Amino acid sequence: MIGLRRVGPDEFVSRLDSVLDIYTAAMAPPVDQLSGRKAIMGNHAAHPGFTCLFAELADGTPVGLAYGFHGVPGQWWHDVVHQAVAERRGETSARDWLGDALELAEVHVHPDHQGKGVGRALVLNVCEGRPERTVVLSTRDLPTAARHLYRNIGFVDLLTAFVFPGGYERYAIAGAMLPLPSG
Ligand SMILES: CC(C)(COP(=O)(O)OP(=O)(O)OC[C@H]1O[C@@H](n2cnc3c(N)ncnc32)[C@H](O)[C@@H]1OP(=O)(O)O)[C@@H](O)C(=O)NCCC(=O)NCCS
Numbered sequence: 001m002i003g004l005r006r007v008g009p010d011e012f013v014s015r016l017d018s019v020l021d022i023y024t025a026a027m028a029p030p031v032d033q034l035s036g037r038k039a040i041m042g043n044h045a046a047h048p049g050f051t052c053l054f055a056e057l058a059d060g061t062p063v064g065l066a067y068g069f070h071g072v073p074g075q076w077w078h079d080v081v082h083q084a085v086a087e088r089r090g091e092t093s094a095r096d097w098l099g100d101a102l103e104l105a106e107v108h109v110h111p112d113h114q115g116k117g118v119g120r121a122l123v124l125n126v127c128e129g130r131p132e133r134t135v136v137l138s139t140r141d142l143p144t145a146a147r148h149l150y151r152n153i154g155f156v157d158l159l160t161a162f163v164f165p166g167g168y169e170r171y172a173i174a175g176a177m178l179p180l181p182s183g
Contacts, residue, residue: 001057001058002055002056002057002063002064002113002116002118003055003056003058004053004054004055004056004121004122004125005053005054005056006051006052006053007052007053007054007065008052009045009046009050009052010045012045012050012052012067013042013045015062016038016041016042018062019041019062019065020034020037020038020041022062022063022064022065022108022109022110023037023041023106023108025110025111025112026108026109026110026111026114027108041105041106044067044069044105047069047070047072047075048069048070048072049069049070049102049130049131049132050067050068050069051067051068051069051102051126051130052065052066052067052126053065053066053067053122053125053126055109055113055118055121055122063109063110063112063113063118064108064109064110064113064118064119064122065106065107065108065122066104066106066107066108066119066122066123066125066126067104067105067106067126068102068103068104068105068126068135068137069102069103069105070101070102070103070132071098071101071102071103071136075103077103077105077138078098078103080164080165081098081136081138081159081173082094082098084159084162084173085097085098085158085159085173088159089158089159093158096134097134097136097158097175098134098136099133100132100133100134101132101133101134101135101136101175102127102130102132102134102135102136102178103135103136103137104123104126104127104135104136104137105137107119107122107123107137107146109122114145115145119145119146119149120149120152120153123149123150123153123180124153124180127178127179127180128179128180130178130179132178133177133178134175134176134177134178135155135175135176135178135180136158136173136174136175137150137155137173137174137175138162138164138171138172138173138174139171139172139174140169140170140171140172141160141161141162141170141171141172142170147172150174150176151174153176153180153181154176154180154181155174155175155176156174156175156176157172157173157174158173158174158175159171159172159173160172
């Protein structure tokens with residue numbers, strides 16, 4: 001039995017090692033990126049409207065998580081994506097999608113527990129009851145489970161083949177109106 005539990009910013013920061021373990025198992029990132037990723041996640045907890053859900057086993061072991069926050073100018077991802085959407089789709093589109101958005105920063109489920117509906121439940125529940133007009137995210141622009149899941153929930157592509165500054169991998173930027181149709 002896997003249950004979802006809301007986790008506040010203080011608990012999130014105090015459990016960053018568990019968060020990073022799930023992230024590492026799910027994403028298999030290069031080891032030298034982990035400390036940087038941990039610092040970025042810790043900073044995210046201080047963003048306005050931070051919201052996080054842990055997916056936990058009956059004994060409290062976390063096996064998945066999703067978190068996001070209200071995007072505002074001055075945040076790196078927000079500024080980069082706003083500019084890119086404005087350049088490719090126009091300023092109005094950028095404002096419509098990013099002007100009042102929940103930015104879904106991370107969604108991960110440990111591989112031992114994938115394919116059981118946990119990821120879907122995490123995304124739907126983290127978006128539920130949010131005051132924002134939209135929810136936006138970035139994900140690798142590949143035929144992954146994440147791409148499939150987000151499309152299935154109702155996300156549409158805002159940008160494809162997008163390369164973040166300093167990066168080389170291609171990302172899709174996707175968004176959905178809130179409340180989610182399947183939420
Ligand atoms: C994306 C992720 C969170 C989904 O979690 P999950 O608990 O497995 O998700 P669910 O069981 O709710 O749904 C998975 C869906 O993807 C499908 N799927 C699984 N593997 C897939 C693949 N390789 N390609 C396409 N679809 C796939 C499943 O069939 C299911 O779709 P369905 O409901 O239409 O049958 C999880 O796969 C994960 O942690 N992946 C690695 C980390 C990652 O990419 N995170 C997102 C970063 S933006």
